[in-house]
Amino acid sequence: MENLVREHGGYILIAILAVALAFTFGYESGSQAAPSKTIYVQETLNDTPQQQVVQTVITTPLEKISMLLAGIDQEKKGRTATLEVERRNGTGRIFLNFDEKQPLIGNETQTSIKNAVHVAQNFNPATQDALSESDLFYSFKANTMEVEGGSAGAAMALATIALLQGKKLDKTIAITGTVNAAGEIGKVGGILEKAKALKTKGVKTFLVPEGEAIQETTIVNDIEKCTEETIGVATYKSCKLERNIQTIFVNVSNETELNVIEIASVMNAFEKMVEK
């Protein structure tokens, strides 16, 4: 046996590879699980006084997209999670992957997924067409017990838009913020902690809601002030606490060396994030 491995090691390796490859190929063609490609045509009308130019852009939705998300845990520490969105031909349904090895998905997050799909649907005619013929599958990967809250709303909307338009997103750009039905990005907490967590994952640019690139924090210092008074042989000491509230401004960019950009809408964020 040892001799066999020594003499034909290379062949055995090739054999294993070939067998694995053949099995995968057979499985894929057997299951027909691979979504077939549909082509969507997006027409943009450029209105000029003299002439109308119809620009035709052909878009093919992707099969899968993944995105890095940032959150904070119960101890207010920054954490990252990975969102995966898969697309198959379907009828516009939204599915969530319940996985025993992955965090539970809280109610607010479930609502924000639906909201994100709504924003993606209204993004442009191409995404609307693509969505009506797709089923979307959302799954989260993280080392936490739970994913909860709406702060990944904008990120989920952007992932969905990119998927439906067949565009790739720049992996070095991350975003945090809620999103409303109009595609406006709203404020969230824990920007600095999220930025620190994202930096460890190789993120270079962090898109944050308007007014959140500089974080206002208050530091409360209680200082004990004592006075001593001697009357005769006795010394009286009286103390009182003096509360000193200090407001400081933390520039997230200076603090983390990330390129921090404030962003107002999903539209603006998409222009920044899409790979050219």
Add this chain to the structure above:
Amino acid sequence: MNEKIKLLAIISIVAVGSGLLGYLVAPSQTSHSEFYAPAIIESGQGTLVKFRVSLEPGYGRTLVNIENSQYREDAENALIKAKRNAEEILGLKLVFYDVVLDVDARGRQVGGESAGAMFAVGIVSAYSGKNVREGATMSAGISPEGFLFAVDGIEEKILAAKSSGKTRFVIATQQTVKNEVDIQGIEIIRASNIRQAAENLLT
């Protein structure tokens, strides 16, 4: 030299063979099961909710449609556990399938443990091709070992099932039902584990 050619020949034969094997083990069709399960809505009333479980070619995932329902975390946990129970009954791991669940809760929240056991039966039904009997339904919790346990609001659920024309209702052995002797027109069946429940629910 000759040996090398022999080896290459063996490799290619095995590769072709495993390709064929892959093709054969891959599930090529979707199968599904549809049934109604009892639930309690905010007002405390019982109602029947439509469940649709389908098995699609995939990668062992549990995919849940969230368009028409919100899942509370206890329900999420119950569904994850129930899939394992179903795999135990079937005696296999559903690694080549995605289990797709669609509960039409009309936008309401799905909470509690009772969806679990019915989901397990639904998976068994979809895989085996045995339908859930037209007139049968169930409400019970399910332990990781497959034992059934009692759930809340059973009287309202039985009432709702009866008024929707169901004639058989499966509950856990330990379940107590108020005024059980007075219940008529619907047969109450007790089951101690998910296997017994499935036998009573499936055709």
